[in-house]
Amino acid sequence: MSQTTERQFLLDSRGTSRELGAFVVGAAFDRTGAVAAFALGDGTVRLTPPHPTMDWPVVEAHDGTVLAIAADARPGFVTGGDDGRFLRIGPDGTVTELARFGSKWVEHVAAFADARSGVLACSVGKSAHLFTVAGQPLKTLTHPSTVTGLALDSKGKRVAASHYNGCSLWFVAAKTDSPRFMEWKGSHTGVVLHPAADAVVTSMQENSLHGWRLADGQHMRMSGYPSKTESMSFTRSGKWLATSGAESIVLWPFFGGGPMGKAPTELAGGDNVTCTRVACHPQHEAVAAGFSDGLVALADIGTGRILPAVPPGHGAVSALAWSADGSRLALGTETGFAALIDFTPR
Amino acid sequence: MSDSLVPVTVLTGYLGAGKTTLLNRILSENHGRKYAVIINEFGELGVDNDLVVDADEEVFEMNNGCVCCTVRGDLIRILSGLMKRKGGLDGIIIETTGLANPAPVAQTFFVDDGVRARTRLDAIVTVVDAKHLLARLEDSHEAEEQVAFADVIVLNKTDLVTPEELDVVEARIRTINRFARIHRTSRAAVAIDQVLDQGAFDLARVLEREPGFLDSDEHSHSDSIISMSFEVSRPIDPEKFNAWMSTLLAEKGQDMLRTKGILAYANDDRRFAFQAVHMIADGGFIGPWAPDGERKSKLVFIGRNLNRPQLRRGFEACQAGVYQAVAASA
Numbered sequence: 025m026s027q028t029t030e031r032q033f034l035l036d037s038r039g040t041s042r043e044l045g046a047f048v049v050g051a052a053f054d055r056t057g058a059v060a061a062f063a064l065g066d067g068t069v070r071l072t073p074p075h076p077t078m079d080w081p082v083v084e085a086h087d088g089t090v091l092a093i094a095a096d097a098r099p100g101f102v103t104g105g106d107d108g109r110f111l112r113i114g115p116d117g118t119v120t121e122l123a124r125f126g127s128k129w130v131e132h133v134a135a136f137a138d139a140r141s142g143v144l145a146c147s148v149g150k151s152a153h154l155f156t157v158a159g160q161p162l163k164t165l166t167h168p169s170t171v172t173g174l175a176l177d178s179k180g181k182r183v184a185a186s187h188y189n190g191c192s193l194w195f196v197a198a199k200t201d202s203p204r205f206m207e208w209k210g211s212h213t214g215v216v217l218h219p220a221a222d223a224v225v226t227s228m229q230e231n232s233l234h235g236w237r238l239a240d241g242q243h244m245r246m247s248g249y250p251s252k253t254e255s256m257s258f259t260r261s262g263k264w265l266a267t268s269g270a271e272s273i274v275l276w277p278f279f280g281g282g283p284m285g286k287a288p289t290e291l292a293g294g295d296n297v298t299c300t301r302v303a304c305h306p307q308h309e310a311v312a313a314g315f316s317d318g319l320v321a322l323a324d325i326g327t328g329r330i331l332p333a334v335p336p337g338h339g340a341v342s343a344l345a346w347s348a349d350g351s352r353l354a355l356g357t358e359t360g361f362a363a364l365i366d367f368t369p370r
Numbered sequence: 371m372s373d374s375l376v377p378v379t380v381l382t383g384y385l386g387a388g389k390t391t392l393l394n395r396i397l398s399e400n401h402g403r404k405y406a407v408i409i410n411e412f413g414e415l416g417v418d419n420d421l422v423v424d425a426d427e428e429v430f431e432m433n434n435g436c437v438c439c440t441v442r443g444d445l446i447r448i449l450s451g452l453m454k455r456k457g458g459l460d461g462i463i464i465e466t467t468g469l470a471n472p473a474p475v476a477q478t479f480f481v482d483d484g485v486r487a488r489t490r491l492d493a494i495v496t497v498v499d500a501k502h503l504l505a506r507l508e509d510s511h512e513a514e515e516q517v518a519f520a521d522v523i524v525l526n527k528t529d530l531v532t533p534e535e536l537d538v539v540e541a542r543i544r545t546i547n548r549f550a551r552i553h554r555t556s557r558a559a560v561a562i563d564q565v566l567d568q569g570a571f572d573l574a575r576v577l578e579r580e581p582g583f584l585d586s587d588e589h590s591h592s593d594s595i596i597s598m599s600f601e602v603s604r605p606i607d608p609e610k611f612n613a614w615m616s617t618l619l620a621e622k623g624q625d626m627l628r629t630k631g632i633l634a635y636a637n638d639d640r641r642f643a644f645q646a647v648h649m650i651a652d653g654g655f656i657g658p659w660a661p662d663g664e665r666k667s668k669l670v671f672i673g674r675n676l677n678r679p680q681l682r683r684g685f686e687a688c689q690a691g692v693y694q695a696v697a698a699s700a
């Protein structure tokens with residue numbers, strides 16, 4: 025590759041990267057945007073330091089593999105691991121155990137906070153456990169089979185859990201707990217909520233997505249993927265759902281009546297590589313995407329313009345996250361490469 | 371097949387047959403190799419290993435609406451999680467509950483792309499109890515299926531029966547599955563290399579160990595499992611074979627537990643290996659035929675209600691250059 029080509033990637037001009045030596049399971053920025061965290065297959069969480077030239081602090085978090093990470097309702101992060109523990113990790117690396125579930129894996133975590141309220145959530149087997157921001161157990165929501173995905177809505181009022189034969193939608197503050205069960209036969213493997221709560225969408229074992237319009241329960245079926253969709257993200261406006269699982273970024277329109285009967289928009293991509301992760305920009309109608317060859321690019325949905333961020337060659341992208349203000353992107357790969365890209369105007 | 375794929379051994383067997391004893395034996399003899407063990411939480415005994423994962427045996431139907439097309443949803447998640455661990459694993463051992471049907475486990479390794487990309491099903495090992503097997507087979511379809519699916523059968527507790535009784539039990543096993551390798555033991559004392567790294571699902575080795583083609587017409591109940599094999603010497607026409615096999619699996623797949631074959635395609639010097647669990651099939655070219663050897667195509671069926679003459683005629687009609695007439699409607 026020539027020098028001129030290399031310079032076209034933002035990683036060279038605006039990136040910081042490290043080889044972390046283990047599968048990057050997830051990445052997140054904390055609520056303040058000051059710290060990014062990378063959750064690894066060796067059980068550690070790596071934090072970004074106060075100054076870019078310093079070493080990345082290593083947090084010994086789980087005995088085994090970290091399975092999930094999210095920004096905490098406070099500064100810092102929450103994580104789940106295959107050691108059955110649900111942890112809170114402070115921005116300084118302090119580890120606090122929120123709960124311990126024995127030999128069961130803590131597979132999914134989520135957290136929400138605004139000025140008035142907040143909630144923490146994790147899933148263990150068939151149960152989703154909710155906690156107060158202080159870490160006190162709030163309630164346990166039980167499902168007919170193992171929870172395969174967990175999502176809190178943009179107001180922290182509802183939690184959606186995907187499982188076999190559909191997904192369940194619960195109100196966090198309900199006095200009596202009974203979910204709205206969105207039923208569709210088959211194995212649902214992940215879930216995402218529309219930012220204005222117009223719809224809930226699940227990924228399925230059979231290389232397709234299933235959606236329900238919340239107003240009337242109308243079903244939506246989105247198929248045609250050559251492989252499983254492991255990553256889904258709505259744009260901030262809720263107009264588009266970006267998805268992985270194809271050779272390009274597949275975007276379904278959620279305006280003008282929804283995606284039914286329409287073809288999706290496809291951006292970026294190439295032959296024989298699969299889009300593995302997507303993350304919509306928190307402010308603009310743009311999406312960051314990672315591919316199986318290691319390429320990371322930012323796509324402007326309106327113009328279709330592609331901004332290459334990281335060149336191929338660092339392993340399949342397995343983690344992608346924006347800071348809340350959209351100024352920085354964190355990414356990680358299956359082979360342990362991790363990077364931060366700075367998008368602040370210069 | 372790539373060596374980077376982690377081999378997976380499935381351990382089945384009825385409650386009390388000695389499955390967990392065998393598992394602990396394997397783990398205590400593991401000579402520093404690193405195994406992950408996936409157990410169900412209602413296992414017979416404790417398992418002594420650093421990495422033990424509780425599974426829920428969640429059997430999910432696939433979206434085609436067919437009752438035999440099932441996978442283990444929990445296994446897909448667990449295997450995906452284990453593959454993220456640092457340092458890798460030398461192998462994975464899955465212990466199923468006594469009542470488990472092995473088909474969903476096996477089908478998981480054919481169906482899920484993520485699982486296929488990182489692991490390979492090495493062998494299904496079934497532990498049976500010499501004293502109680504015959505009674506179990508009479509009252510339980512699962513016991514029969516576990517024998518039928520096995521690549522390796524550990525015939526355990528041989529010290530509790532007479533040599534004559536043992537021969538009767540082994541003969542009964544052979545009516546169900548004449549292709550599995552049988553190890554007679556007491557206290558599950560079978561060598562680790564007879565159980566792990568068998569390559570039984572490796573297409574290249576599918577039929578290598580197959581015993582002679584003893585076609586006998588043993589008596590069986592109408593719905594009991596039997597096994598049979600066929601051999602043809604003229605080259606196979608791939609289109610004819612695919613058409614015949616897909617129709618056969620679609621119509622009779624629920625009764626067909628395992629199908630395996632090595633095929634000599636016309637105008638191709640490579641061996642084609644085929645296998646299916648119920649309706650879910652997989653196939654690919656493996657190494658070349660021996661330059662001077664005979665190129666015989668072989669096919670093995672294990673299942674219920676197998677119609678020997680019909681299967682034989684169907685396979686023979688797949689040979690290239692064999693004329694046939696079939697009924698047709700306008």
Ligand SMILES: [Zn+2]
Pocket residue numbers: 436437438439623624648649
């Ligand atoms: Zn079926």
Ligand SMILES: [Zn+2]
Pocket residue numbers: 589590591
């Ligand atoms: Zn009889």
